[in-house]
Amino acid sequence: MQDLLELAVSATASGCIYGLIALAYLLMIRPTGIINFAVGEWAMVASFGGFIFLTKYEWPYPLGMAAVVAVMILVGWATERIAVRPLVEKGAPLLAPILALLGVLVVTREIISVSFPPDPLPVPFPFGIGRIEIGPIGGSYQSFFIIAVTLAVFAGTWFFFEKTLWGKSFEAVSLNRRAAALMGINLSRVTALSFAGGAGAAGLAGLLVSPNISAHYLMGVPLAIQGFTALVVGGVGRVEGALLGGLLLAFAEQFIARYAPIPSGYTQGVPLLFLMVFLLVRPTGLLRARA
Amino acid sequence: MKRLAWIGGFVILAVLPFFLGSYHNDVYRKMLLWVTLALGYNFLFGICGQVAFSHFAFYGIGAYSVVILLFQLGLPLPVAIVLGVVICVVLALVVAIPATRLEGFYLALVTLALAQLFIVVLNEGGNVTGGTGGIANYRLPPIFGWRIAGPAYTVVIVALLAGTLAVLWRLDHSWFGRACRAVRDNPEAAAAMGVDVARTKVIVFTLTSALAGIAGMVYAFVDNTVNPPIFGLENAFLILFMVIVGGAGRHAGAVIGAILLFLLPFWLSPLVGHHHQLVFGALVVAAILLQPKGLIGLWDRFSR
Amino acid sequence: MVRMWGLLACALLIGAADAQTIKIGVITDRVGVSKPYSEPATEGVIFGADEINRRGGLLGRKIELLVEDDQSRPDISAALARKLVEQGAVFILSVSLSPATQQQQTVTMEAKTPQMTPMNSADYLTTQLDNPYFWQTGPLGSVQIATLLAHAKTKNFKRVALITDNSDLGQAIAKAFKGTLEKAGIQIVAEEVVARGATTAMPQMQKLRAANPEAMFLAGVLTAENVLIFRAYKELGVKFPIHSSYNLSVPIYETVAKGLINGITFVDAYDPDKPEVKAFEAAYRKATGKDPQNLHGYGYDGIMLIADAIRRAGSTDKEKIREAMQKTNYAGVMGKKGMKYSFPEGKRAGFDPDGMVVRVYEKDRQGRVLHVGSK
Numbered sequence: 001m002q003d004l005l006e007l008a009v010s011a012t013a014s015g016c017i018y019g020l021i022a023l024a025y026l027l028m029i030r031p032t033g034i035i036n037f038a039v040g041e042w043a044m045v046a047s048f049g050g051f052i053f054l055t056k057y058e059w060p061y062p063l064g065m066a067a068v069v070a071v072m073i074l075v076g077w078a079t080e081r082i083a084v085r086p087l088v089e090k091g092a093p094l095l096a097p098i099l100a101l102l103g104v105l106v107v108t109r110e111i112i113s114v115s116f117p118p119d120p121l122p123v124p125f126p127f128g129i130g131r132i133e134i135g136p137i138g139g140s141y142q143s144f145f146i147i148a149v150t151l152a153v154f155a156g157t158w159f160f161f162e163k164t165l166w167g168k169s170f171e172a173v174s175l176n177r178r179a180a181a182l183m184g185i186n187l188s189r190v191t192a193l194s195f196a197g198g199a200g201a202a203g204l205a206g207l208l209v210s211p212n213i214s215a216h217y218l219m220g221v222p223l224a225i226q227g228f229t230a231l232v233v234g235g236v237g238r239v240e241g242a243l244l245g246g247l248l249l250a251f252a253e254q255f256i257a258r259y260a261p262i263p264s265g266y267t268q269g270v271p272l273l274f275l276m277v278f279l280l281v282r283p284t285g286l287l288r289a290r291a
Numbered sequence: 292m293k294r295l296a297w298i299g300g301f302v303i304l305a306v307l308p309f310f311l312g313s314y315h316n317d318v319y320r321k322m323l324l325w326v327t328l329a330l331g332y333n334f335l336f337g338i339c340g341q342v343a344f345s346h347f348a349f350y351g352i353g354a355y356s357v358v359i360l361l362f363q364l365g366l367p368l369p370v371a372i373v374l375g376v377v378i379c380v381v382l383a384l385v386v387a388i389p390a391t392r393l394e395g396f397y398l399a400l401v402t403l404a405l406a407q408l409f410i411v412v413l414n415e416g417g418n419v420t421g422g423t424g425g426i427a428n429y430r431l432p433p434i435f436g437w438r439i440a441g442p443a444y445t446v447v448i449v450a451l452l453a454g455t456l457a458v459l460w461r462l463d464h465s466w467f468g469r470a471c472r473a474v475r476d477n478p479e480a481a482a483a484m485g486v487d488v489a490r491t492k493v494i495v496f497t498l499t500s501a502l503a504g505i506a507g508m509v510y511a512f513v514d515n516t517v518n519p520p521i522f523g524l525e526n527a528f529l530i531l532f533m534v535i536v537g538g539a540g541r542h543a544g545a546v547i548g549a550i551l552l553f554l555l556p557f558w559l560s561p562l563v564g565h566h567h568q569l570v571f572g573a574l575v576v577a578a579i580l581l582q583p584k585g586l587i588g589l590w591d592r593f594s595r
Numbered sequence: 596m597v598r599m600w601g602l603l604a605c606a607l608l609i610g611a612a613d614a615q616t617i618k619i620g621v622i623t624d625r626v627g628v629s630k631p632y633s634e635p636a637t638e639g640v641i642f643g644a645d646e647i648n649r650r651g652g653l654l655g656r657k658i659e660l661l662v663e664d665d666q667s668r669p670d671i672s673a674a675l676a677r678k679l680v681e682q683g684a685v686f687i688l689s690v691s692l693s694p695a696t697q698q699q700q701t702v703t704m705e706a707k708t709p710q711m712t713p714m715n716s717a718d719y720l721t722t723q724l725d726n727p728y729f730w731q732t733g734p735l736g737s738v739q740i741a742t743l744l745a746h747a748k749t750k751n752f753k754r755v756a757l758i759t760d761n762s763d764l765g766q767a768i769a770k771a772f773k774g775t776l777e778k779a780g781i782q783i784v785a786e787e788v789v790a791r792g793a794t795t796a797m798p799q800m801q802k803l804r805a806a807n808p809e810a811m812f813l814a815g816v817l818t819a820e821n822v823l824i825f826r827a828y829k830e831l832g833v834k835f836p837i838h839s840s841y842n843l844s845v846p847i848y849e850t851v852a853k854g855l856i857n858g859i860t861f862v863d864a865y866d867p868d869k870p871e872v873k874a875f876e877a878a879y880r881k882a883t884g885k886d887p888q889n890l891h892g893y894g895y896d897g898i899m900l901i902a903d904a905i906r907r908a909g910s911t912d913k914e915k916i917r918e919a920m921q922k923t924n925y926a927g928v929m930g931k932k933g934m935k936y937s938f939p940e941g942k943r944a945g946f947d948p949d950g951m952v953v954r955v956y957e958k959d960r961q962g963r964v965l966h967v968g969s970k
Contacts, residue, residue, distance in 0.1 A: 314677035425694065
């Protein structure tokens, strides 16, 4: 029983990371329809940023974290400007920016790869390595920190979409671009904001997960795939879907690895089979968009 | 007259390896294989509009199948080849039939998962697949007492390329090709015009995957080794890049894209050292930004 | 008059011979998954070649290194091997992935060109193909587990756990570990795999804990995933000892796994007290201003072994080099004190099975040698 609760905490923390990446995808897909696989590399850039600000220059954690998020917002905005806007303005088919962003994925990874030594680099824990016990539930400081930050981000995002004017304009754009433009909503500003927000979310995910896995240049692609799986499971329609999808994926991965009586090597195949079955049975995801 | 030109062209391609050194022959034949793959993928993605990441996995399935059938099970070569094709077709159908019910991008996801699952199966396959070390130490069995190797084998690859192109070309210039394009551009309109959209998608997916599998069977005897890293996921993206950069929907585009992106690392590496991946990525982004229709668009512009 | 022309001709010939370098090919990975290991090894090779050239070269000629990047893509690797052969390389050093090395073997076997990997430790490299032109001087997975077991013999383990990752080398080493452990009559009560890209190793570690092993053998080679294993180990508060493959001898763990590794024993081929090691470190520091790691030592030994073989062969004829290489008896930087690389009875794996040491991490640094050899 103890194992189960402990695993639940670990799975929740991992699920939050996947959820944040899924949120990053979602923020960009909703208004533009563009699937940006470079979110994994964004997470990686943020973790290297964490290494620079927090390990190398030893800034206090809140300051370093804010700096990383600020840098990522800039990176997101720049990516949109360079790789997306020219294509949208030219009227290129939807596939073009998606592919351009795949190219950005390679460029980003290589810039990091040549700028840093090849070994993984350490990123510090904000609260050190320790355990908290809340009643029967126990986990590391970092796990709870991840959960807390993720909940805050999702709450903020939900609030943004539901209650603020900006959020409503996002919704309008995702429902009908032309109508939204006709109503005076600045399409390119919404797009730029969505990319900046997406980069911020992905960056947070990278920063939160990197103390555990350290910052290394190959961490991007696995995160991008896991995040996308979470998005598909949860559905693109609702923000909460991203978090739900992430949690489901992480729980499935970890509980099957722990309890299923199959050889350990095959457990890697589980999330893939999960995804395939899910797609065939419920492709729109678990949570439907609100009508 | 035109047909003579085509035949002449392929004869030149087939004779060329006999004049190349061992290294250039190796690069040449691998390039031809990538061109073959790109042509098939272009039909699936460029002409029929299906985004899939399993193309390279079927290349691997073909390669591993023929090796396992020939050397683990000891079947004679013709049987192994036919059985290998059957395996690819069956697997493609198993994936295609349910997957083509899904919206475009979901096919991409399922095939992405399939590609990853393939690698997992290879790694965990124990003695059947050789596990993480793969299978080596085999050679193409003699055909009619004659061992085909070196430049002579490149002729086989040229024949494969010619065959693939012939099949795809014929299909493209038939009503089936038009149906595919209709499915790509507007599935509802296509259905309204009487095209069975689901069946078209299944046929295209199965056919191109089988062609990729056949190419894989040919590849198995190029380096005489098959192991999981050869068939990794990055290659699926590379094929996509090739078709996009070259020009999706046009056979010539696939050829240009494949040749360019395959040879690019060889050229860049001595020039820019270990920054060549970076230059590669930047070139891909630039190509898409400047010419979303692919490099073939440039060719069109200049030949006007 | 004739004498003058004769002298001139001689001078020209000597000059030409001098200008003719000995070409040695190096296939490395500069951008892919093998980069963290290939990069330092290549630096060691370059340092060794420079050192040889500074001291007058090889057979009176300078060594010219032809370095190619295979991006960890095995099919490109094979093409590059052909390129090197065509460019006149008399020996090829493989410092990329094990599958890439294997792919290159099909070429070197055909082209009858000597090839060596100073670092790969996969056992299958010398067993899968019968290539008389290929040698492997990296410490085999089977050697590593034998050394670890020899050290652990006093503890008399009966039930142990095995954990690794899903990389090809991690799987190969785990296979070697498993075979030797089972042959020694030790029961493996749990066998777990942590996949590349995982965010935690908690499920695997919980499963291990539930099986209650007396010790855990670590065969994984991916740094990030190994760190996850150590974290889960610590978080779960388990206490069984950890014995690791030579992967933990890479110094990066001192930074990324600080506070997690004290007490972990690992096999290493690098004995810091060995006089050759001290000389190597001093020379490297002097030449480049940086401190070398053990990975540099593998590369350095690689080029030195080749140079030694060519010297004994007395020529750059590939057949003569092959014979000379097979007769190698050379003391390098890696290995325990007094170890020599040799290829007895036509074998092609040259790292002395008795040549590794077991060390332990103390105070977050690679500490003392606990055990030498595999007896």
